[in-house]
Every structure is written in C-alpha cells, then in structure tokens.
Amino acid sequence: MWRKAEDSIQKSSRDASPSPVFSAERPDTAAQDSPRTPAAVSQGIKIEGEVSGNGDLFMDGEFDGKIHLGSGTFTVGRNARVSAEIEAREVIIRGEVIGTLKACERVHIWSTGKFTGYLETRGIVIEDGAVLHSNVAVPQAAVVEVAVPDVAVSETDLSSQPSSPEPSARVKGAAGAQ
Template structure:
C-alpha cells in the first residue's frame, strides 16, 4: 500500500574524508592509493572515579578533595573538589569551588571555578567567579558574575572587615588607598 522511496546512492567519485588523528579509525570501504602512517596510540589516562551523593542522602559539613563528585542529594556546607556535577535533585547550601562545575540542580552560595555551566534546570543564588561561564535558557541565576581566575579558597576573610593600613595620626598629604577595590580620591583644591 505504501512504498518507501530509496535514497539516491552516493556517486563513487566523491573522495572519502579521512578521520581526525585523535579519533579511532573506522574501517573504510575503499582503500586509498597511499598507505597511511600509523597514528601513535593515545596515552592511557587513569580512569577517574565519580563519587556520588545519592538523592536520598543529606550531608551536613564541608566536603573537600581533588576527585570528582556528583551531588544528587543535599549538602549543607562548603564543597571544594576537582570536578562537581549537581544533579537535578541535588542541592548545595554553601560555597562551591571546583575546576569544572556543572549545575542542573540548586546552589545557594558562591560558585568558583575555571569552567561553570548552568544547565536549563539550574537554580543558582550567589556570585559566580569563572574563567568560562555558560548559562542555558531557562536557568535561574541571581548574583554577580565575575570573569577571571578564581580565588584559591573562599574564606571568612572576605566577609571580615579589612584592617586599616593608615596610621592613627593622619598626615597632611592624601595617602593612596592600599585596597584595589576602594574608590580613588583626587584632591583638586589648591593649597
């Protein structure tokens, strides 16, 4: 009753495209006239295991290490790992620091990483410091975005008031402000 039309066959005059050097080679139906030099075998890297905090677990306290972590449960505390994936059911209440951060769930706190990805189901309420930031349509982000290198470790020092570097008796001439983020003051009066 219904016939499926066949797609036209490729003409044999079209040259085949060689695979990329780092990709495994698929068997080719037509052999080229020139022999290919053998590509060097890729270096075997040790397999990194992914630690998982499952959806039915709650963890109170800080998590740190150099490995990979997937959070599908809940963490109340700071997280500092090599790679972090927050699943759709995952939630972190605290600061996050990792080389690679992928958020599908919820983070309430500062996020710091070389590469940060917010997938469409992500909810982030806090500042993000990243060299590379990707935010999908539909993701929620409330906070500041700072592009650049991340701080080695978010600490309580940033929240504490900085000690004043000025002496108790102020000299007559204005002194430069030692803090880089303080406003600059220029005295335009003629003395």
C-alpha cells in the same frame, strides 16, 4: 560406593573459583588505567559539613557546608539542593545551588539549573531556561607582555605621511616616549 563420593568431592573442588591472589609488590594496573569515577551522593541523602579532595563529585542529594575539589569537577544533579561555599576546577549545575561558587575553569548551568549567590569563573555557559540570580565575576585572562623592539621614528618619517584633518601626536623614540 566410595567412588561416587570421591567424584563429587573432586567435581565440587573443580567448580569452586580460585581465591584471588593479592600482592603488595604489584600495583593494581586496572585502577591506574581506568578513568576517574566520581564520588556520588544520591537523592535522599543529606550531608552537612566539609568535603575536600582532588577527585570528581556528583551530588543529587542535599548538602550544606563547604566543598573544595581543587582539580575536580563538581556536578549538581537535577534533584540536588546545595547551600555551600564551592571551589572546583569545573562546576556543572543541573539542580539548585545557593552560595559562593569559584570555578577556575568553567561553570555550566543547565536549563534545569538554578544558582543564587556570588559566582567567579573564567568561562560560563548558561542554557536557555536556567535561573541565575548572581553577581558574576569573569577575571581577565593573564596579561602577556610582548617585547617590542625599539624603533626610532623621525619627524621626516611623519612629515611624509599625508596630513589628516585630526591632530595627531608626534612620536620620538620607542613606545611613545618624547
């Protein structure tokens, strides 16, 4: 009689999963090894204000304000309606965006995307069917200066060249100096 109760207690304690053990000394390596998961705002959610950080953000709801993601990617879903000043590394537009957009690497406007406003980026992809009403600035890549060795060109070197019907400048010294 008593034996049956003891068996059921032992069985239930074996079936129970052990409590997780947390240690402040050991970092969570699973979180460090996994790829970045973007924060998400789903359809039906409306946000007004400022969002900032260095992570990725997926927006499929409504947003009005400022978004600054530094090194992150901002993705505007098909259902999203965004009115904002946006700064991010990369911006992907599948829905509607109105405002100022600065992407330090690239902007990709899908065929379902609409953008109205000022856009500044180094690279831009606009799919067939996308709507773009914008002033677009694509800054020039950084200018790289290359050192050129000083080369003296004498008049005899120039006179040995066949004459051309067009006038040409004579070069004395380096870099066109006379």
